[in-house]
Structure formats: structure tokens, C-alpha cells
Amino acid sequence: MATFSLPHQSHLFSSSTLQTRTRPRCTISTKVRMSLQETGPSLAVVGVTGAVGQEFLSVLSDRDFPYRSIKMLASKRSAGRRLPFQDKEYVIEELTAESFNGVDIALFSAGGSISREFGPVAVDKGTIVVDNSSAFRMDEKVPLVIPEVNPEAMENIKLENGKGALIANPNCSTIICLVAATPLHRRAKVKRMVVSTYQAASGAGAAAMEELEQQTREVLDGRPPTCKIFKQQYAFNLFSHNASIQLSGYNEEEMKMVKETKKIWNDPDVKVTATCIRVPVMRAHAESVNLQFEKPLDEDTARDILKNAPGIVVIDDRATNHFPTPLEVSNKDDVAVGRIRRDLSQDGNQGLDIFVCGDQIRKGAALNAIQIAEMLL
Ligand SMILES: NC(=O)c1ccc[n+]([C@@H]2O[C@H](COP(=O)([O-])OP(=O)(O)OC[C@H]3O[C@@H](n4cnc5c(N)ncnc54)[C@H](OP(=O)(O)O)[C@@H]3O)[C@@H](O)[C@H]2O)c1
Incomplete structure (x- = not known):
């Protein structure tokens, strides 16, 4: 045995x-x-x-x-x-x-x-x-x-x-996004959320992680990469999430974020759109999240709210350009949030951009x- x-x-x-x-x-x-x-x-x-x-x-x-x-x-x-x-x-x-x-x-x-x-x-x-x-x-x-x-x-x-x-x-991307966005939603009510994901190999299971490791070695050795889990080269590349594409043009992963957010927030009217991308990271997803609020919320208040919220660590050091990375959250419980800034394209304090990383196998x-x-x- x-x-x-x-x-x-x-x-x-x-x-x-x-x-x-x-x-x-x-x-x-x-x-x-x-x-x-x-x-x-x-x-x-x-x-x-x-x-x-x-x-x-x-x-x-x-x-x-x-x-x-x-x-x-x-x-x-x-x-x-x-x-x-x-x-x-x-x-x-x-x-x-x-x-x-x-x-x-x-x-x-x-x-x-x-x-x-x-x-x-x-x-x-x-x-x-x-x-x-x-x-x-x-x-x-x-x-x-x-x-x-x-x-x-x-x-x-x-x-x-x-x-x-x-x-x-x-869904793992939904969890990571909503752990970060919910404390802000509770304060200022999110009207619209635009998410772009950078998703790791681990999200597709153990075999996908092995494929990324194997492909990386093969490409560095000058050999053609073995593509079994994904249809195209993953090492040193990125591509639209492998979930199937629906008639609307959205893939299933994106629609999970749209539908699940409405159910979890018990808010059928919240507007959500997402673009989900696989990146050649071994473990932990990253997400860029743009929020539009019903009530104004300035970035300092948002930072304080996030610092005091459960399951979140704020990494937002502009002086040293240190923000969340997949490696820093790998094997960690907390979702890391940074790049907290006012969305200049929206009037007043009605919008924020944040960058979120979380270990999607864990949290x-x-x-x-x-x-x-x-x-x-
Ligand atoms: N990976 C992530 O980050 C993540 C995040 C959220 C949700 N999920 C979901 O969690 C599930 C598993 O994902 P994973 O990434 O862990 O996949 P995985 O690494 O491919 O593991 C799949 C597991 O399912 C077992 N399995 C397959 N066929 C089975 C069968 N007929 N009877 C009993 N067990 C069977 C496999 O056992 P054998 O080794 O014996 O084949 C293995 O233990 C999926 O539904 C996925 O969508 C994954």
C-alpha cells in the first residue's frame, strides 16, 4: 500500500x-x-x-x-x-x-x-x-x-x-472579492462593481499546478510544453479563464461572480461585471475591483474600515510601492487589500479602486x- x-x-x-x-x-x-x-x-x-x-x-x-x-x-x-x-x-x-x-x-x-x-x-x-x-x-x-x-x-x-x-x-473568486468589498458595501452600498481577475493554476486543481510546473521546466529547456489540462501554453503566458463561454460572451466563472454576489448580498439590483483571466501563478488569486457607491466614501475612511474588518489584512504602502501579491497571501487565511484609491473617473467620493489577493484554495x-x-x- x-x-x-x-x-x-x-x-x-x-x-x-x-x-x-x-x-x-x-x-x-x-x-x-x-x-x-x-x-x-x-x-x-x-x-x-x-x-x-x-x-x-x-x-x-x-x-x-x-x-x-x-x-x-x-x-x-x-x-x-x-x-x-x-x-x-x-x-x-x-x-x-x-x-x-x-x-x-x-x-x-x-x-x-x-x-x-x-x-x-x-x-x-x-x-x-x-x-x-x-x-x-x-x-x-x-x-x-x-x-x-x-x-x-x-x-x-x-x-x-x-x-x-x-x-x-x-466560487473562490467571489469569496475573495466579497470579503474585501462587503465592509465597504455595508458603509456606502455598492451600486456597481467591475472585477478583473488574475487567477492561479491551483484554482483548476492539483493536476493544473503540476502542468504549470512541468511546462515551465519544458519551456526553459527549449522543449514544447505539454498541454493536457489547458488547451494552450500556460507557462510564460496568460489567457481568458478556461470556463465555458456562454451565449452572452461571458464565461461561466464571470457569471458566477455576477450571480453569486447578488445572492450573497441579497441584492438583486447590484450591478456586477467581471473579466476572469488565468495567469501563470502557482497559488492564490488576485483581483482588481472597481466600486461605485450610492453614498460617498473617501479613501481614508475606506482604509480604516478595511483595517478593522474580519479576515482582511491591508497592504497599502505607496512609499515603497508595496501592495498585495499572490505569494504573500499563499497559505494564509486573510485576504490582502491594497491600492486603495479614489476612482478619478467618478464624481466626488462615489467610487473606489482596490486590489485584492487571496489564497483561493484556503479562504x-x-x-x-x-x-x-x-x-x-
Ligand atoms: N482548486 C480551487 O481553488 C477550488 C476553489 C473552490 C472550489 N473548488 C472546487 O472544489 C472541487 C475540487 O477541486 P480541486 O481543485 O481540489 O480538484 P482536484 O485537485 O482535481 O481534486 C479532485 C478530487 O476529486 C476526487 N474525485 C474525482 N472523481 C471522483 C469520484 N468519482 N469519486 C470520488 N472522488 C472523486 C479526486 O480523487 P482521485 O485523486 O481519487 O481522483 C480528488 O480527490 C471542484 O468542484 C472545484 O470547482 C476548487
Whole structure:
């Protein structure tokens, strides 16, 4: 039996000096953890071998999430592989309908079709599913939650109710954008938002990260790049997001930002437009966000609001030209915001530009889902 470890978890991920993890790594003793393991919920991680699945384990550990048991689930391909986690070694199991017997909370990250097939099965067995795919996000019966933004959307769902339920994690670009924009929206009400994204390979999963690394080596060696995940050369290039293009000319990733923002802000009238681009960054997305407000909001007040908002670190040093970068937020919990400035194209203080970076595997996926799971306890 092989022991599982992801090949891409390398030094490429981060060189940051920021210390922004929400809680320190593994602070509790084995004894305390064992007592928590008697009382905590039973968990299942669906898609545990993937980029998000691996991050689930890291975040569970970092936040000392209490659990009494945990099932490691993936496809048949991975079944039987050993996976060390905390003080134990687990065997990865193939996901089946029986996987959810006795499971209180299931963290899903195995793609939309798996969520559509197994999410309802898990709910029928009394499991609360926190789903990372887009399968249920726009279902009006399913809350779409960013804990810093709209925790009230899931206030009726609790573990103690003993009932299964679905909760959707928003799209990673939407989460990063709205963590930053919501504190400003609460003060001055956003009328229109224009977003341009610079999205990392990790957003397309573990295999895309490996492809970027492989292509980079191949191009530097003067060899033709291997294109399996993306249709075109990714290393030393950038291109429009690989999501499918709709009749409107927008791609699906862009429309997720448009639709999900309206649902999360409970504001069908807010105007949102987005252009989503893949850039050859290994991990963490960047976004340029232009905001138009109903009420005036000057840039100093905006900076203060952002400095005091949860889940945000402000990096906005004009003197040294130091602003957020994907590397600085990689493996970090907080979303970094900078380039905070008045939009000169709008009258008075009715508009702002900001630049946002966030680790989309962490806050854009695994961390957000585990924050949701914490609210169930
Ligand atoms: N990457 C991100 O930043 C990000 C952010 C937000 C949301 N998401 C969403 O999260 C999901 C996973 O993304 P990812 O980036 O982690 O993808 P990934 O690295 O490609 O991992 C996919 C996972 O799904 C599992 N899987 C595939 N087919 C399966 C099956 N038939 N039964 C059970 N498990 C199966 C894989 O297991 P095997 O190893 O056994 O094949 C693997 O664990 C997607 O819905 C994605 O849209 C991703």
C-alpha cells in the first residue's frame, strides 16, 4: 500500500513573512485532542486527494477542529492508499452511497457531478454537507455562505437539529472579492462593481499546478510544453479563464461572480461585471475591483474600515510601492487589500479602486468551508 502525498506541495507555494493564519498550527496536546475526539462530530472529506481536499486537512489541523472520527474519501483510483493525518494513519476509501452512514458533517470537493450525485444521498442519511462545487450554489433552498459576510443565511442549520442539509461554498473568486468589498458595501452600498481577475493554476486543481510546473521546466529547456489540462501554453503566458463561454460572451466563472454576489448580498439590483483571466501563478488569486457607491466614501475612511474588518489584512504602502501579491497571501487565511484609491473617473467620493489577493484554495475553498462547519457546532 502506498502512502499518499501530493507532489505539488513544494517551496513554490510561499515566501511570505506575513503571519495571518487565524489560529496557530497544532497547539493542543494529544491528550486534549483525544478528549475532543470523543465528543466532536464525525467527519468525511470527499475528494481528499485533491488540491482542496488536502487543504481541508491542513485547515482542520490548524484550527484544532474537534472531531471523533474522519473518513478519507476519493475515487476508486485512490482507494487503499495510506494517508497520515495528525496522530494517525488512514486508508483512503472509495466514495459510495454507504460512505455517509454515521457521518455528521461531510466536506465535499470532488467536482459538481460528484456533489450532484452524492450530496442528496448524504443529506438523506442526516449528514450536513458543505459543498465546494457550483452544483447547488444558485438553488434558492441552499444557503450560499461566506462567514464574514452573511452568516445569517445558515442560522437555521445546526448539528444539534440532527437533520441533513446542504450548504454551498461560493466560487473562490467571489469569496475573495466579497470579503474585501462587503465592509465597504455595508458603509456606502455598492451600486456597481467591475472585477478583473488574475487567477492561479491551483484554482483548476492539483493536476493544473503540476502542468504549470512541468511546462515551465519544458519551456526553459527549449522543449514544447505539454498541454493536457489547458488547451494552450500556460507557462510564460496568460489567457481568458478556461470556463465555458456562454451565449452572452461571458464565461461561466464571470457569471458566477455576477450571480453569486447578488445572492450573497441579497441584492438583486447590484450591478456586477467581471473579466476572469488565468495567469501563470502557482497559488492564490488576485483581483482588481472597481466600486461605485450610492453614498460617498473617501479613501481614508475606506482604509480604516478595511483595517478593522474580519479576515482582511491591508497592504497599502505607496512609499515603497508595496501592495498585495499572490505569494504573500499563499497559505494564509486573510485576504490582502491594497491600492486603495479614489476612482478619478467618478464624481466626488462615489467610487473606489482596490486590489485584492487571496489564497483561493484556503479562504476561497477549504478555510471558508471549515468556518461554515464551525458555525454548525
Ligand atoms: N482548486 C480551487 O481553488 C477550488 C476553489 C473552490 C472550489 N473548488 C472546487 O472544489 C472541487 C475540487 O477541486 P480541486 O481543485 O481540489 O480538484 P482536484 O485537485 O482535481 O481534486 C479532485 C478530487 O476529486 C476526487 N474525485 C474525482 N472523481 C471522483 C469520484 N468519482 N469519486 C470520488 N472522488 C472523486 C479526486 O480523487 P482521485 O485523486 O481519487 O481522483 C480528488 O480527490 C471542484 O468542484 C472545484 O470547482 C476548487
